[in-house]
Amino acid sequence: MDLEAKKKVLRSFTYGLYVLTARDGEEYAAGTVNWVTQASFQPPLIALGVKRDSRLHALIGRTGRLALMTLAADQKAIAQDFFKPTVQEGGALNGHPFVPSPTFGLPLLTELPYWLEAEVRHLYEGGDHSLVVAEVVEAGVRHEARPLVMGDTGWFYGG
Amino acid sequence: MDLEAKKKVLRSFTYGLYVLTARDGEEYAAGTVNWVTQASFQPPLIALGVKRDSRLHALIGRTGRLALMTLAADQKAIAQDFFKPTVQEGGALNGHPFVPSPTFGLPLLTELPYWLEAEVRHLYEGGDHSLVVAEVVEAGVRHEARPLVMGDTGWFYGG
Numbered sequence: 001m002d003l004e005a006k007k008k009v010l011r012s013f014t015y016g017l018y019v020l021t022a023r024d025g026e027e028y029a030a031g032t033v034n035w036v037t038q039a040s041f042q043p044p045l046i047a048l049g050v051k052r053d054s055r056l057h058a059l060i061g062r063t064g065r066l067a068l069m070t071l072a073a074d075q076k077a078i079a080q081d082f083f084k085p086t087v088q089e090g091g092a093l094n095g096h097p098f099v100p101s102p103t104f105g106l107p108l109l110t111e112l113p114y115w116l117e118a119e120v121r122h123l124y125e126g127g128d129h130s131l132v133v134a135e136v137v138e139a140g141v142r143h144e145a146r147p148l149v150m151g152d153t154g155w156f157y158g159g
Numbered sequence: 160m161d162l163e164a165k166k167k168v169l170r171s172f173t174y175g176l177y178v179l180t181a182r183d184g185e186e187y188a189a190g191t192v193n194w195v196t197q198a199s200f201q202p203p204l205i206a207l208g209v210k211r212d213s214r215l216h217a218l219i220g221r222t223g224r225l226a227l228m229t230l231a232a233d234q235k236a237i238a239q240d241f242f243k244p245t246v247q248e249g250g251a252l253n254g255h256p257f258v259p260s261p262t263f264g265l266p267l268l269t270e271l272p273y274w275l276e277a278e279v280r281h282l283y284e285g286g287d288h289s290l291v292v293a294e295v296v297e298a299g300v301r302h303e304a305r306p307l308v309m310g311d312t313g314w315f316y317g318g
Binding site for chain 1: 160161164165167168169171172173174175194195196197198199200201202203204205206208229272273274275280281283285286287288290292295296297298299300303304305306307308309310317318
C-alpha cells in the first residue's frame, strides 16, 4: 500500500469536533473527539471511534453510557481544553461548568450548544480505537450554532 | 425523548461527501454517502453507514469489498448524479468515467481526487443502515483538493 497516499486520503475525510463524556459514580472522563457519525435513523444510532487505552474507553465500557456534545464554530479553545486529562472541580470539568444529564446523570457542558445521551448497543474492538455504536435516548439544544469543522482548525486526527 | 431536539443535534454533526462503489462481476453499484469516519489507525479501519435495502449493501455484503472516493468542494453536481440508480455504460457510471481499482477491480471514478479500496472486517446490522467496518488496503491521490463539506451544500442526511 502507498502509505503516503493512504494518509492523504484518510485526511480528506471531513469531521466535526465534539466533547465526549462518561461517568462512573464520582469518576469522570471527558475528551474532544472527531471520529463520529450517525449510523441509523431507526433506531437512532451513532458510531464513534474511542481510543482503547483512554479513560473514556474504560468508563464507557464499564457503564455502557456516554454523552456527546457538538462544539460550535467559535469554541476551538474549549476543544483544546479537552485534549488534556480530565480534572473535575467544583461543578466544572477542565474549567467548564457542567450539569447532570436527565437520564443517566452524565456531565453535560453547559457552554456547548447541542447534546445527547446514548446507550451502548455494540462495541467492535478490532483496532487501536474501539468503534462504539450507541442509541440516542435523549437530546437537547441550548442554542442554535454553526458547528466547529475540523478542516477550519488546522488540526488533523486521521491518516 | 425530545424528537425535535434529537433531529437538530444529529444534524449538528459535520460530514464530508463521498462516492461509495461495489462490484460483483458485471454488476455495479455506486452511491453518494456521508456517514463515514475513520475508526482506527492500526490497522487502518474506516466505518460507514450503508442503507440496508440498497444495492450497495447487497454487493458489499456479498463480496466483502468496497471502494470509497472523496468528492472535492466543486463536485456537488457529481454527488447529485450518484443519488440516482446506478447505470453502467461504456466505461462510465452515471455518465462519469471509471477505471478498475488495482487490488479488487472496483470502479474508481477518475474525476474524484481521493480514493481507497477496503476489505470488510465487521458488519453491524442493528438499524436501518448497517455499520460496515473495513480495512483500507490501497489508496491513491489523483490531485490535491479541498473536500466537499455537507454543511456547505444545504443538504441534510441525518436526524
